[in-house]
Amino acid sequence: MGNDPSYTNQKFKVIGSRVKRPDGIDKVTGRAKYGADHNAPGQLVGLFLRSPHAHARIKKISTARAEKLSGVKAIITCDDLPDLTNGDTEARDILENCMARGRALYDGHAIAAVAAIDEKTAKKALQLIKVTYEALPHVTDVDDALKPDAPVLHDYIYTTGVEPKPKTPSNLCNVSEFGHGDIEAGFAEADVIVEKSYKTEQVHQGYIEPHACVASVSPDGTGELWVTTQGHFSFRSVCANLLGMDVAKLKVTASEIGGGFGGKTHVWTEPVALALSRKANRPVKVVMTREEVFRASGPASSTSIDVKIGAKNDGTITAAFAALRYQGGAFPGIWAMLGAMTSFACYNLANVKALGYDVVVNRPKVAAYRAPSAPMAAFAVESTMDLLAKKLRMKPLDFRIKNAAKEGTRASYGPVYGPIGIGPTLEAVKKHPHMRARLKKNQGRGMACGFWFNFGGQTCTDLNIATDGSVTLTVGTIDVGGSRASLSLIAAEELGIPYEQVRAHIGDTGSLGHNDMTDGSRGTFSSGMATIFAARQAVEVMRARAATMWDIPVEDVVWESGQAKATGKKHRKLKALSLADIAAASPNTGGPIAGHNESVPDNAGVSFASHICDVEVDPETGATRVIRYTVIQDAGKAIHPTYVEGQFQGGAAQGIGWALNEEYIYGDDGRLQNPGFLDYRIPVCSDLPFIDTQILEIPNPHHPYGVRGVGETSIVPPLAAIGNALSNAMGVRMDHVPMSPPRILKALAQLDG
Amino acid sequence: MAAHLVSTTINGDAVEFACPADESLLSALRNRLGLSGAKEGCGTGDCGACSVTLDGRLVCSCLVLGVEANGRKITTIEGMAENGVLHPLQENFIEYAALQCGICTPGFLIAAKVLLERNPNPTETEIRYALAGNLCRCTGYDKIVRAVQASARELRQIEKRKGRKKKGKKS
Numbered sequence: 001m002g003n004d005p006s007y008t009n010q011k012f013k014v015i016g017s018r019v020k021r022p023d024g025i026d027k028v029t030g031r032a033k034y035g036a037d038h039n040a041p042g043q044l045v046g047l048f049l050r051s052p053h054a055h056a057r058i059k060k061i062s063t064a065r066a067e068k069l070s071g072v073k074a075i076i077t078c079d080d081l082p083d084l085t086n087g088d089t090e091a092r093d094i095l096e097n098c099m100a101r102g103r104a105l106y107d108g109h110a111i112a113a114v115a116a117i118d119e120k121t122a123k124k125a126l127q128l129i130k131v132t133y134e135a136l137p138h139v140t141d142v143d144d145a146l147k148p149d150a151p152v153l154h155d156y157i158y159t160t161g162v163e164p165k166p167k168t169p170s171n172l173c174n175v176s177e178f179g180h181g182d183i184e185a186g187f188a189e190a191d192v193i194v195e196k197s198y199k200t201e202q203v204h205q206g207y208i209e210p211h212a213c214v215a216s217v218s219p220d221g222t223g224e225l226w227v228t229t230q231g232h233f234s235f236r237s238v239c240a241n242l243l244g245m246d247v248a249k250l251k252v253t254a255s256e257i258g259g260g261f262g263g264k265t266h267v268w269t270e271p272v273a274l275a276l277s278r279k280a281n282r283p284v285k286v287v288m289t290r291e292e293v294f295r296a297s298g299p300a301s302s303t304s305i306d307v308k309i310g311a312k313n314d315g316t317i318t319a320a321f322a323a324l325r326y327q328g329g330a331f332p333g334i335w336a337m338l339g340a341m342t343s344f345a346c347y348n349l350a351n352v353k354a355l356g357y358d359v360v361v362n363r364p365k366v367a368a369y370r371a372p373s374a375p376m377a378a379f380a381v382e383s384t385m386d387l388l389a390k391k392l393r394m395k396p397l398d399f400r401i402k403n404a405a406k407e408g409t410r411a412s413y414g415p416v417y418g419p420i421g422i423g424p425t426l427e428a429v430k431k432h433p434h435m436r437a438r439l440k441k442n443q444g445r446g447m448a449c450g451f452w453f454n455f456g457g458q459t460c461t462d463l464n465i466a467t468d469g470s471v472t473l474t475v476g477t478i479d480v481g482g483s484r485a486s487l488s489l490i491a492a493e494e495l496g497i498p499y500e501q502v503r504a505h506i507g508d509t510g511s512l513g514h515n516d517m518t519d520g521s522r523g524t525f526s527s528g529m530a531t532i533f534a535a536r537q538a539v540e541v542m543r544a545r546a547a548t549m550w551d552i553p554v555e556d557v558v559w560e561s562g563q564a565k566a567t568g569k570k571h572r573k574l575k576a577l578s579l580a581d582i583a584a585a586s587p588n589t590g591g592p593i594a595g596h597n598e599s600v601p602d603n604a605g606v607s608f609a610s611h612i613c614d615v616e617v618d619p620e621t622g623a624t625r626v627i628r629y630t631v632i633q634d635a636g637k638a639i640h641p642t643y644v645e646g647q648f649q650g651g652a653a654q655g656i657g658w659a660l661n662e663e664y665i666y667g668d669d670g671r672l673q674n675p676g677f678l679d680y681r682i683p684v685c686s687d688l689p690f691i692d693t694q695i696l697e698i699p700n701p702h703h704p705y706g707v708r709g710v711g712e713t714s715i716v717p718p719l720a721a722i723g724n725a726l727s728n729a730m731g732v733r734m735d736h737v738p739m740s741p742p743r744i745l746k747a748l749a750q751l752d753g
Numbered sequence: 754m755a756a757h758l759v760s761t762t763i764n765g766d767a768v769e770f771a772c773p774a775d776e777s778l779l780s781a782l783r784n785r786l787g788l789s790g791a792k793e794g795c796g797t798g799d800c801g802a803c804s805v806t807l808d809g810r811l812v813c814s815c816l817v818l819g820v821e822a823n824g825r826k827i828t829t830i831e832g833m834a835e836n837g838v839l840h841p842l843q844e845n846f847i848e849y850a851a852l853q854c855g856i857c858t859p860g861f862l863i864a865a866k867v868l869l870e871r872n873p874n875p876t877e878t879e880i881r882y883a884l885a886g887n888l889c890r891c892t893g894y895d896k897i898v899r900a901v902q903a904s905a906r907e908l909r910q911i912e913k914r915k916g917r918k919k920k921g922k923k924s
């Protein structure tokens with residue numbers, strides 16, 4: 001394995017220690033300000049009118065009566081949002097998703113919005129808006145949407161990625177293909193082949209904080225937006241573009257964020273809130289209800305996947321194939337493509353092919369959800385892996401070890417892997433006591449693997465040293481779960497000062513250059529990298545200042561353990577200068593001391609995980625309990641191990657909910673039937689056991705400390721791990737997620753029958 | 754609808770506010786009194802982010818009317834630390850990383866405090882069921898349960914010490 005000793009042997013002073021986070025006190029005392037906790041003077045309340053139809057033509061919107069209601073200050077329809085997107089189809093889709101343009105494409109699609117002096121007045125105004133709809137046939141199921149007689153959502157979508165180019169529009173946006181080798185030849189070589197189809201239902205990220213913002217546009221065209229977001233710089237560009245504002249004239253401040261998991265990477269109400277404010281000439285606050293969050297933000301795809309894998313009797317896989325159909329909601333996405341890319345990434349395969357079919361249906365526009373698209377693909381592939389192992393009379397774990405990707409393996413999605421952690425996580429599974437624990441009646445054990453790419457992306461970071469030697473670190477990535485602590489640790493490590501001396505902040509869009517979204521597990525990876533380089537730049541400045549203070553050449557100054565030291569015999573008498581000494585003198589040696597970094601740190605380092613899970617099924621009710629769960633994942637280098645564990649546990653819990661309970665249920669009328677936490681049930685405390693974690697550290701050679709992104713991979717294996725455990729407990733294969741009590745009872749009945 | 758005058762006690766302070774009969778206590782706390790520590794995650798009693806106590810009883814403030822506070826005692830997360838000293842639960846939530854995004858934290862802290870007042874030595878299962886009305890999407894609850902267990906241990910020790918002191922005084 002590529003355990004490069006030059007990284008693992010690195011000695012750290014504070015990296016890897018479990019310090020307290022700087023925002024902790026505010027968050028346990030109720031002081032922290034989230035999206036809905038901010039108010040602006042004279043602010044109005046903004047509310048949305050939403051489509052009750054899954055698919056309809058909007059013939060007329062009459063706002064006259066609502067406008068006359070006292071206290072109503074602005075009403076917006078698509079007429080107030082002219083299309084300025086100039087051929088940018090992605091931007092056009094965002095615009096139409098934020099506010100319907102002549103047609104409603106899903107239950108919950110925004111039709112109009114009102115700003116009024118209070119909530120009561122705004123609600124009344126919504127009731128006074130008259131919309132004349134002509135209902136159209138709809139389709140919400142991904143397979144139905146591909147049938148020849150399916151209602152076609154967009155007359156401009158002609159499937160791309162196929163030859164010849166189709167002559168008629170359809171709901172199939174794009175077909176993407178990944179892989180290498182010759183699968184036909186590979187399957188011909190196989191002694192055993194397993195082929196199976198799977199379905200997974202739509203789920204929501206389920207962040208507890210609904211979307212919320214306060215928008216304020218001045219008559220001079222400048223504006224401010226306070227918002228809960230995973231990327232305030234991206235929100236700024238998107239909103240400014242849609243509204244025809246100069247990007248630099250819109251200042252976006254990110255609130256504390258109450259969970260995002262990918263769902264807060266997209267704008268939903270924000271451009272409309274700005275438009276309302278512009279029209280009303282007053283600040284407007286918009287807070288989504290939970291029902292709106294379910295109906296009209298961006299859940300993950302529902303899918304339908306076929307997998308075929310062949311192997312020789314010795315367990316070597318000879319060929320693997322998958323066809324993955326993902327719905328992206330009412331607008332084209334890249335979700336099937338991501339599914340196809342990740343599907344076979346864990347294995348070393350000579351012949352592999354994955355086809356991704358991106359499909360549109362009458363559901364809300366899909367957004368990223370933690371390792372987007374990978375869990376469904378992993379469910380299908382990892383279930384098939386277990387089936388195949390069984391046919392080969394091999395242990396599923398040994399079968400995976402035999403075929404695991406390693407350094408030098410050509411990934412099914414293209415690149416050749418450097419040092420990676422799939423092999424080590426599998427070996428760790430083998431050694432784990434969990435694998436030897438006894439199981440009782442109606443219990444079963446399963447395991448599964450998962451992969452995620454991780455992203456780097458554009459990053460800009462500032463580090464300023466005050467004259468008292470304390471350090472302000474300003475980053476442009478959002479802190480979704482403790483990254484301010486991790487980044488402060490990094491700054492302290494580089495500067496050789498105590499962690500407590502560093503204070504990390506999230507800068508608004510006026511204080512830093514562009515930073516990409518905090519997604520792709522990039523927060524601690526890329527801002528961390530930028531922090532390292534910003535700190536090193538500040539160290540260079542301090543060396544120069546020390547040289548000035550001593551009046552010696554800068555080449556004679558080195559930086560060691562937070563101090564400038566003069567080298568060479570002739571400087572023997574010069575006493576080392578601490579960071580604080582140099583900072584104190586800075587007003588007279590050239591002014592403030594700072595370090596900056598602007599970069600695009602790529603190579604966030606792919607990450608792999610293997611999960612082990614024990615379940616117990618109640619054959620009477622079909623209810624499943626997870627009784628033991630273990631996450632083993634490669635973190636590269638854990639900056640703050642407690643938070644890394646937290647990411648592992650949180651992702652696993654979300655995966656468990658997805659596997660067993662969570663699903664969007666649509667009626668025949670195409671309307672969402674369970675837009676609330678009562679009927680869309682996410683795991684509660686009493687549903688789960690403690691979730692054991694094991695952090696492996698196979699350093700990422702592209703990061704100075706070896707760090708890899710850690711936030712997402714943990715949601716990838718649970719669907720399959722639970723599916724495999726359930727199948728072992730029941731003796732019947734579950735192929736439809738969620739594996740909810742009704743589906744389990746049905747499967748058990750078929751077994752009896 | 755005419756507003757009603759409500760006289761109540763919040764975190765030990767006498768407070769008066771006016772609100773319409775159909776307004777929730779959560780809304781009154783957040784929008785009239787500037788106490789935004791209680792959060793609205795659902796508005797339907799399903800997430801517990803809005804948890805407060807009403808005469809010592811744990812309630813979802815989104816399901817209580819503002820006018821119901823009249824003549825009663827309310828505590829919110831803002832009243833949990835006393836004189837700037839964090840409650841052991843607050844300390845341990847930070848120490849054990851029982852929060853990631855933190856939006857659920859005020860609700861969990863209130864619910865956990867009520868639990869430990871009633872049951873100073875709860876089992877893991879008792880903790881899990883007592884907190885089942887609070888949703889957390891970030892942590893998988895693992896570190897929350899551990900933080901509550903640690904706090905229970907600490908609080909029992911504090912009580913023991915207090916008991917010993919009392920005994921010492923008597924003899």
Ligand code: FES
Pocket residue numbers: 792793794795796797798799800801802803804813814815816
């Ligand atoms: S907001 Fe009250 S329970 Fe969710």
Ligand code: FES
Pocket residue numbers: 208258259851852853854855856857858888889890891892
């Ligand atoms: S910490 Fe984010 S919901 Fe609990």
